[in-house]
Amino acid sequence: xxxxxxxxxxxxxxxxxxxxxxxxxxxxxxxxxxxxxxxxxxxxxxxxxxxxxxxxxxxxxxxxxxxxxxxxxxxxxxxxxxxxxxxxxxxxxxxxxxxxxxxxxxxxxxxxxxxxxxxxxxxxxxxxxxxxxxxxxxxxxxxxxxxxxxxxxxxx
Numbered sequence: 001x002x003x004x005x006x007x008x009x010x011x012x013x014x015x016x017x018x019x020x021x022x023x024x025x026x027x028x029x030x031x032x033x034x035x036x037x038x039x040x041x042x043x044x045x046x047x048x049x050x051x052x053x054x055x056x057x058x059x060x061x062x063x064x065x066x067x068x069x070x071x072x073x074x075x076x077x078x079x080x081x082x083x084x085x086x087x088x089x090x091x092x093x094x095x096x097x098x099x100x101x102x103x104x105x106x107x108x109x110x111x112x113x114x115x116x117x118x119x120x121x122x123x124x125x126x127x128x129x130x131x132x133x134x135x136x137x138x139x140x141x142x143x144x145x146x147x148x149x150x151x152x153x154x155x156x
Contacts, residue, residue: 003152004091005038006076008083008100009045009052011119014059021055022122028064030141035066037154040091042074044083044098049075082107097152099144115147 007013013031015022034041045052053073059065078087083105085096093113100106101119117140 002039002091002095003037003154004040004042004088004096005034005148006042006044006083006085006088006096006098007034008098008102008105009043009047009055011101012099012117013120014055015120015122016055021058022120023059023064024120024141025138026141027059030145031064031066031069033145035068037148037152040074041069042076042088044076044078044088044100046080049073049077085110085113097148115144115151117141117144 010016013024013027015024043052043056047055052075053070056065056073057070060067060070076083076088078084083098083100084107085091085093085098088096093110096113098106098110098114099117100114101117103116106114118138120138120140123138
């Protein structure tokens, strides 16, 4: 059966702020895993098409995003109110897995297609008082990879 992975960007794969992109730890390995194992990968995000592609293109130039995700760039355009997976073209719900950090974006009745990931907040390294101790490294993408393996029998 065809396997389609739909990814949120902001808060799931990275965080942006003050003109800086903060990729989530493990992003490159995770995206290499999904490119290798899924038949199709799409991006369903509140970012507009142009901003989403620009951010991922920038990360690709820094060797963090595989170029296969950019051409063609599979941008899912929905209603903007939630992430209704029926907007994924040419797919049935049983083929789709969505990874997103926001429970409020999940359509009622589609919860079984969703893998929740904790929102990514990059660790702060300084405060008004100077350096602070490093926070524990975020391992959510590794955890999500394990959840994917437990849910989907890959047989390529």
